[in-house]
Amino acid sequence: MHLEFFAVADQRRTLLHIPNVAHTNPIPMGVRIGNYIFSSRVLPYDPETGQPPEDVERQADCLFRNVRTLLNVGQASPGDITQARLFLSNLDSFPIAQGYWQTVVGGPQTPPLHITRYTLAPALKVMLEFVAVVPSAD
Numbered sequence: 001m002h003l004e005f006f007a008v009a010d011q012r013r014t015l016l017h018i019p020n021v022a023h024t025n026p027i028p029m030g031v032r033i034g035n036y037i038f039s040s041r042v043l044p045y046d047p048e049t050g051q052p053p054e055d056v057e058r059q060a061d062c063l064f065r066n067v068r069t070l071l072n073v074g075q076a077s078p079g080d081i082t083q084a085r086l087f088l089s090n091l092d093s094f095p096i097a098q099g100y101w102q103t104v105v106g107g108p109q110t111p112p113l114h115i116t117r118y119t120l121a122p123a124l125k126v127m128l129e130f131v132a133v134v135p136s137a138d
Helices: 056-073 091-105
Strands: 013-016 030-033 036-039 081-088 113-117 126-133
Touching: 036 056, 056 091, 056 126, 081 091, 091 113, 091 126
Parallel strands: 081 113
Antiparallel strands: 013 030, 030 036, 036 126, 081 126
């Protein structure tokens, strides 16, 4: 068993949601606590339909658009991501996801993707969790 959690002293959380993209359980897509954004597992749902597309390429496109939306809602940018975990139903899909990762987050300080094979929800071929640190306005 593995358990991970984060705490930020003296801060309140703000729930972050993506329009028409939600978990089936009652958790938000992410939270902002102080200068930190913690996502839950960002889903590859198409915001137009609220459902995941069939193929992994389209899911990856939807996923990384949803990542951008979540960052925007949290007043952050892709360059603020400091760590990320990619969930794949098939590890052969990594080059597709990595291409989107490089397009959305890529740059001189691109954090590595930690990869986990995830087969509990076969319709969801690619998902992502991340932590972002938003620079202080000071």
